[in-house]
Amino acid sequence: MTSQGLKIVTIGGGSSYTPEFVEGLIKRFKELPVRELWLVDIEAGREKLDIVGNLAKRMVEKAGIPMEIHLTLNRREALVGADFVTTQMRVGLLDARILDERIPLQHGIIGQETNGAGGLFKGLRTIPVLLEIAKDIQELCPNAWLINFTNPAGMVTEAMLRYSEHKKIVGVCNLPIHTRISIAKLLDVELHRLRIDFAGLNHLVYGLHIWVDEVEVTEKVIHLLSLPENQVSMRNIAPIPWQADFLKSLGILLCPYHRYYYKTKEILVEELISFEKGTTRAEVVKRLEEELFELYRDPNLTIKPPQLEQRGGAYYSDAACNLISSIYNDKQDIQTLNVQNNGAITGIPDESAVEVNCIVTKDGPKPIHVGELPVEVNGLVQQIKSFERVASEAAVTGSYEKALLAMTINPLVPSDKVAKAVLDEMLTAHQTYLPQFFAKEC
Structure with a gap:
């Protein structure tokens, strides 16, 4: 930290999520004195960066705090001397996400941003870029914490922990906070009284135990969630x-993304209906983003507009800002994060990424020991972890064979024949953003 205060760099600063992050920093300014916020983007994002950056400046001016907002397309210039770096990017923009969703659906399998074939290709495009960013951080601000929001957060964190020299890396997701808030409302208790013992992987995390004032209420919550009127989900997942009987038999809190694995057929039917209508989640989000940026252009807008919550990223700000503040202030509070396992979950390599509750200290998050996962859920977690590891290797090496293997072992892909057909079509569709797979042909 400089004598003038903290310097935070946000890569992907032109994101529609940025106003929420800025709002979070403004709310916490007394405990988190950010003097410089650098918003970084690429040439293709220049217009959005200008629009979001000007809104951020108006928000800070209205708040009356001495936080400087800098906009740049020069990542290395921004990184010098940073204390924290956040990453929130989409390689290929939303048009690539539309392909991630529509191409698998054309082959009769689930198309989704972070799961299955779509998640694989988002990872293949994203991991090499984030590894380059981590390399710059190691050179220009080696003491900085890299806080990654970019999906698929589990696979991305896995790859960075394995293949980057920079190890001060934490993956952040809004799902655990969203889940805690939903369960607190269901129980009609204040959020601070509720604790959920989360363990698993990103978008495959389970609530093993639920507590209110240190009294376990897991069975009560499971009963409430078994009622049709009490479904907890996200905006991007059909509730x-x-x-x-299944919920009560399992006896463990599921996350909304588990529907892709335990209700595959029903989710696929919903997605195919949207596919036919041209209303896949990616297409809906693209329209939402256009509307948001029209709002952001308004020179009279000085706050985060409430419409941003429709975008699906609600609570990212709280997740990210809480983490940064807890590290900076050595709060030693408990947060659910994507970190290096280091023995927290038995049966997963120490160097792999897991999503677990952590005690957040000035030296970073320390995962809380979980031990063995229940046998009922351990198999699926292990299968997805193998998928993430093989996919990460494919992203780094550009190996067609590893990519095919990753596609085939994912439980949302039903056969090696389908895997190969989808892989070949998606490689061609995303060729611009996958140079590692085509360099050998040059």
Whole structure:
């Protein structure tokens, strides 16, 4: 930290999520004195960076705090002397996400941003870029913490922990906070009284135990969630009700993304209907983004507009800002984060990424020991972890064979024949953003 205060760099600063992050920093300014916020983007994002950056400046001016907002397309210039670096990017922009969703659906399998074939290709495009960013951080601000919001956060964190020299890396997701808030509302208790013992992987995290004032209420919560009127989900996932007998048999809190694995057929039917209508989640988000940026252009807008919550990223600000503040202030509070396992979950390599509760200290998050996952869920976690590891290797090496293997072992892809067909079509569609797979042909 400089004598003038903290310097934070946000890569992907032209994101529609940035106003929420800025709002979070403004709210916490007394405990988190950020003097410089650098918003970084690439040439293709120049217009959005200018629009979001000017809104950020108006928000800071209205708040009356001495936080300087800098806009740049020069990443290395921004990184010098940074204390924290956040990453929130989409390689290929939303048009690439539309392909990630529509191409698998054309082959009759789930198309989704972070799961299955779509998640694989978002990872293949994203991991090499983030490794380059980590390399710059190691050179220009080696003491900085890299806080990654970029999806698929589990696979990305896995790759960075394995292949980057920079190890001060934490993956952040809004799902655990969203889940805690939903369960607190369901129980009608204040959020601070509720604790959920989360463990698993990103977008595959389980609530093993739920506590209110240190009294376990897991069974009560499972019963409430078994009722059709109490479905907890996200804006991007259909709230298809769970079978009550299944939830009670499992006895563990599921996250909304588990529907892709335990309700694959029902989710696929919903997605195919949207596919036919041209209303896949990616297409909906693209329209939402256009509307948001029209709002952001308004020179009279000086706050985060409430419409941003429709975008699906609600609570990212709280997740990211809480983490940064807890590291800076050595709060030693508990947060659910994507970190290096280091023995927290038995049966997963120490160097792999897991999503677990951590005690957040000035030296970073320390994962809380979980031990063995229940046998009922351990198999799926291990299968997805193998997928993430093989996919990460494919992203780094550009190996067609590893990419095919990753595609085939993912439980949302039903056969090696389908895997190969989808892989070949998606490689061609995303060729511009996958140079590692085509360099050998040059």
